[in-house]
Amino acid sequence: xxxxxxxxxxxxxxxxxxxxxxxxxxxxxxxxxxxxxxxxxxxxxxxxxxxxxxxxxxxxxxxxxxxxxxxxxxxxxxxxxxxxxxxxxxxxxxxxxxxxxxxxxxxxxxxxxxxxxxxxxxxxxxxxxxxxxxxxxxxxxxxxxxxxxxxxxxxxxxxxxxxxxxxxxxxxxxxxxxxxxxxxxxxxxxxxxxxxxxxxxxxxxxxxxxxxxxxxxxxxxxxxxxxxxxxxxxxxxxxxxxxxxxxxxxxxxxxxxxxxxxxxxxxxxxxxxxxxxxxxx
Amino acid sequence: xxxxxxxxxxxxxxxxxxxxxxxxxxxxxxxxxxxxxxxxxxxxxxxxxxxxxxxxxxxxxxxxxxxxxxxxxxxxxxxxxxxxxxxxxxxxxxxxxxxxxxxxxxxxxxxxxxxxxxxxxxxxxxxxxxxxxxxxxxxxxxxxxxxxxxxxxxxxxxxxxxxxxxxxxxxxxxxxxxxxxxxxxxxxxxxxxxxxxxxxxxxxxxxxxxxxxxxxxxxxxxxxxxxxxxxxxxxxxxxxxxxxxxxxxxxxxxxxxxxxxxxxxxxxxxxxxxxxxxxxx
Numbered sequence: 001x002x003x004x005x006x007x008x009x010x011x012x013x014x015x016x017x018x019x020x021x022x023x024x025x026x027x028x029x030x031x032x033x034x035x036x037x038x039x040x041x042x043x044x045x046x047x048x049x050x051x052x053x054x055x056x057x058x059x060x061x062x063x064x065x066x067x068x069x070x071x072x073x074x075x076x077x078x079x080x081x082x083x084x085x086x087x088x089x090x091x092x093x094x095x096x097x098x099x100x101x102x103x104x105x106x107x108x109x110x111x112x113x114x115x116x117x118x119x120x121x122x123x124x125x126x127x128x129x130x131x132x133x134x135x136x137x138x139x140x141x142x143x144x145x146x147x148x149x150x151x152x153x154x155x156x157x158x159x160x161x162x163x164x165x166x167x168x169x170x171x172x173x174x175x176x177x178x179x180x181x182x183x184x185x186x187x188x189x190x191x192x193x194x195x196x197x198x199x200x201x202x203x204x205x206x207x208x209x210x211x212x213x214x215x216x217x218x219x220x221x222x223x224x225x226x227x228x229x230x231x232x233x234x235x236x237x238x239x240x241x242x243x244x245x246x247x248x249x250x251x252x253x254x255x256x257x258x259x260x261x262x263x264x265x266x267x268x269x270x271x272x273x274x275x276x277x278x279x280x281x
Numbered sequence: 282x283x284x285x286x287x288x289x290x291x292x293x294x295x296x297x298x299x300x301x302x303x304x305x306x307x308x309x310x311x312x313x314x315x316x317x318x319x320x321x322x323x324x325x326x327x328x329x330x331x332x333x334x335x336x337x338x339x340x341x342x343x344x345x346x347x348x349x350x351x352x353x354x355x356x357x358x359x360x361x362x363x364x365x366x367x368x369x370x371x372x373x374x375x376x377x378x379x380x381x382x383x384x385x386x387x388x389x390x391x392x393x394x395x396x397x398x399x400x401x402x403x404x405x406x407x408x409x410x411x412x413x414x415x416x417x418x419x420x421x422x423x424x425x426x427x428x429x430x431x432x433x434x435x436x437x438x439x440x441x442x443x444x445x446x447x448x449x450x451x452x453x454x455x456x457x458x459x460x461x462x463x464x465x466x467x468x469x470x471x472x473x474x475x476x477x478x479x480x481x482x483x484x485x486x487x488x489x490x491x492x493x494x495x496x497x498x499x500x501x502x503x504x505x506x507x508x509x510x511x512x513x514x515x516x517x518x519x520x521x522x523x524x525x526x527x528x529x530x531x532x533x534x535x536x537x538x539x540x541x542x543x544x545x546x547x548x549x550x551x552x553x554x555x556x557x558x559x560x561x562x
Contacts, residue, residue: 142490202556209463216471216498217475217498221553225550248481265513271480272475276499276503
């Protein structure tokens, strides 16, 4: 890609995986993080050329491109305090899982000539920290770019090249509102369901009887409470609407069950089977 | 195990996997099925020594042990028509995923001296038919024995030895009512959720954005409508109770979200994380 000098702000699982992937692709990568161990770990691994826990300014001034690997609220705070150190022409992106609540404030805080193009790498693990960073997590994953009317073709091309360099399977472009509705259904609703299923029954003896299906449905019930409470609350309206749509679908099934409506149940099963089969093509 | 001569009635995915596993363990296995192709396939593979689509009587008379690999209603019908051909001393078990609705009628229909000991192998695939039979599906799985007051130590020991021979990871004993409550939560509720999640949103473009979590939660939405409508309806009360407990848990989460209750959400996430972690020990 055109930009070769990156600074990663927030060297967690995603930021660390970006650092690793970009260094492997031949870029020069620096990093800023509050955890000294994170910086030392990435330096030891050779995933970053330089890093700091203190004054970000020198690293930001060198960067052609910046990736903000921070949680949403921390991201907005960081940008308000530090964006003034970015040189004109710098391209900035993020990794946030919600967009409407983040993109406006961040674009507002950018200095003249610095472009923030939002994006969302739909990749992760059930663990956090640069210690688990692995650029292989991007290979099967989706990368969503969410431009606003303040973005330029140059900014959008940068986000696309970044995703290509990191090896994402699929790159798409959505508005921030479309992104948040989509993510409310395919990601946040599934986490809300997994948590609620896990919490619905407190009988510890059930552990010994769980099969694959229960394990699959609750894998993501191991959840980082700080990140996910932010993501849920920042996408509250879209997520509530998705929960209510799901509740209606489950109530429909329950009513058919209570009524002994065998044909009605079979219809639901045929519909879900046909829809799910589309994913396995 | 003590019994060496088995007859499998219903040579589907599970019946076929029993035939295969028992033959591999050195037993002599015969089979009865309505599908001629199923019998020919298993004969070709060497998983059965003999099979028929017609008169089951000669095979039943030779058998020391019979495994009924049929759907619940077909199982009850078959037993009422054919149990009289079983010799005194024969041990009979099944593979049904519901117990209270099945075990009483089946035990009622057994002739003097023939013991039906119910069991449930918690194993399967998203496909059906002997063509997919594989005794490896038992290795990570649970085997539940559900004796009634009509069962003997000999019958229970037979079921346990059968599970050991087939290589199940875990063997447990529950009452029929306990089994049906447990299965309502860990299996049927998860299928009800997966189907409802898949049916909640009909936007076909969502396919391209689904990540691992959505795929995990909907894998079992590909469901055999004939089998699962029987299983759901035969366990209606237990499953409705589990759906309602889950709905209450999801409503709790939704209300905390709507109220902006960050600490409340974090509590839910911490609880689900701790419970799920018990499974990964």
